[in-house]
Amino acid sequence: MIRSVTVADVAREARVSKATAARVLGGYGVVSDKVRQDVLAAAKALDYRPNELARSMTTGKSGIIGVVVGDIENSFFSFAVRGISDTARAAGFNVILTNSGEQIEAEKAAVRVLIGKRVDGLIVTPSESRDVSHLRDIHRSGRPLALLDRALPDLDVDTVTVDDRNAAMRATKILTDIGHRTIAYVTAVDFAGHAYRGLEQIYTSSVRERIEGFLAVCREAGIVTPERFVRFGATRPEATRAITDTLLSAPDRPTAILASDSLIAIEIFKLIRQRGLRVPEDISLITFHDADWTSVTSPPITVVDQPAYLLGKAVTELLIRRLKGEIRPSQRVVIPTSIIERGSVGAPSGQKT
Amino acid sequence: MIRSVTVADVAREARVSKATAARVLGGYGVVSDKVRQDVLAAAKALDYRPNELARSMTTGKSGIIGVVVGDIENSFFSFAVRGISDTARAAGFNVILTNSGEQIEAEKAAVRVLIGKRVDGLIVTPSESRDVSHLRDIHRSGRPLALLDRALPDLDVDTVTVDDRNAAMRATKILTDIGHRTIAYVTAVDFAGHAYRGLEQIYTSSVRERIEGFLAVCREAGIVTPERFVRFGATRPEATRAITDTLLSAPDRPTAILASDSLIAIEIFKLIRQRGLRVPEDISLITFHDADWTSVTSPPITVVDQPAYLLGKAVTELLIRRLKGEIRPSQRVVIPTSIIERGSVGAPSGQKT
DNA sequence: ATCGCTATTGAGACCGGTCTCATTATAAAA
């Protein structure tokens, strides 16, 4: 490795002290115009590039925001990440991106690494609300933390989420209003055994809220034990297919499905097609996230539009304001969603309201 | 900010010298078992977290790979990035991600920042082949550089691309074989004036190769001046729509379109639909990149499947091997693509072969 | 008992910046 040019080298070249050269190069303190010119000329001649690492070490600031996200492959997250990067860069920050794969251990490891790298602040989509010790650690180390998409009741930090419960209620209501009484809800959140054993066992706040909203509206519509049709563990395409398969083969096949994310929905849609069923005549479908594919299918899919980019932008702004020294009680921002009604919802076939 | 625990603190707690504590904490040198236990105990008691920044400063290695990518929003790149992150993490590296928005100035700035952060190596998708001075700088600074998706004739570094020319030829051949004689090629690469003025003006290697392949097959099929139907500047949805609009309104409307990426293709597809035209009866469509939406449309879209994840994995492996000290001439890996024939290609309506 | 060799440990320089404080030069005030 070629030894890189340092302030000391520039100082020598410009015949000034290291301190003076550093003042010019670092843009702090005061120096005479003449000396400034000399140093700048020397720096250019030697092609000096500041070592941000060394700079960070003394200042204690790295200019980096650490991001731990569930799954970059999910376009909801890639939009959020794009929102984060754009906002961060505009404010002069860089981003280190890690994805946890929704695994709590990976998430902990990622946080440990990021703290080691002395990031200035972190943005995390916590995969679990049970184990938040590592997030407490961040907070305790004096580094600001902001939560994206999922709130943590026990952790009093800046949080940006969408109105999950309300969105789920509105989406479900569209289905019940048109007459559906057998509605399935499919989510990626996994359980030992994939079986639903009660809301309090769901440790991902966004998902719990959605299911709460879903169940509430179902009950309101007179559906008994709607939780029978809540399905967990659609973490990967194969799993989603297996779950959907069982759902579609059952004697009491649901007449409508609400998908918790677009990765799940696309598999469900494919499988419905593959079975020769029609949307919405045989099965209605609504999904969370306005993924690009939802508008080009026939029929196009009715979706809950989550402003993912905005979500990323909002957390980042909150975090940066704190990084810039703003002192204030932590804020919980809830961004409203809207439902884009397209063509994937229709009255259930066999029955009428 | 709470002062963090340092090796000196641990050393004091364990009643050994800083050097000794550093040896066990840093995992180098030799220490007696007894002392090791003491130090470890002290570290745990104090909740010591190594400062990777300081560590990087002395070792000269940051354990970070810098990535500059064209546009994360493009799912081709998000898959590639996923391949990069997964591979990097598996080898113990972290990733700093920046996107250039295909802007050369942004790319240069990103490279400067990453070098400042003393990343161990870089992966770049160069947006231009004209101006590579900043990439030369990387190389010159002794940091390994690897190119993703686009080759640079003048730059002798590890490069991983797909067989763009060949892929374009095969895709075009499918169209000419079935009888198309008016075929448009739409790409995001922009030009002052959007007008085609010759291959040598295209500074993105992947795009040039594709267009070369496209034109070659067109000519072979007896099409005169096929370059009349090459369209540039589909950088954003609105631009793509404008371009497509013009294309579809022309008296010599193309009977087939080849799209350079899936972001372009989806807009084209939407617009075709909007105009009441049918795929493939009125217009055939093939696109690069097997985006998820291409398999759920009616008809599903015929695509050039680029193994994006694999591409990311391959460059990262090449880079890491070099980071680990492997000395060898630079390698140019070309990954083969395959065409997935679905239902978006048909014989042109008015004419027959 | 003395010597030699090896296993441990300690002291302190170093990485490349920032930053405090002392010193010198210069200009304004008395």
Add this chain to the structure above:
DNA sequence: TTTTATAATGAGACCGGTCTCAATAGCGAT
């Protein structure tokens, strides 16, 4: 002209690790 305030510069400590080299200790061999 002398005093004093102010601007500009230099010397060197510091951040939190790594690493070299010297010092000490423990052991068997002679």
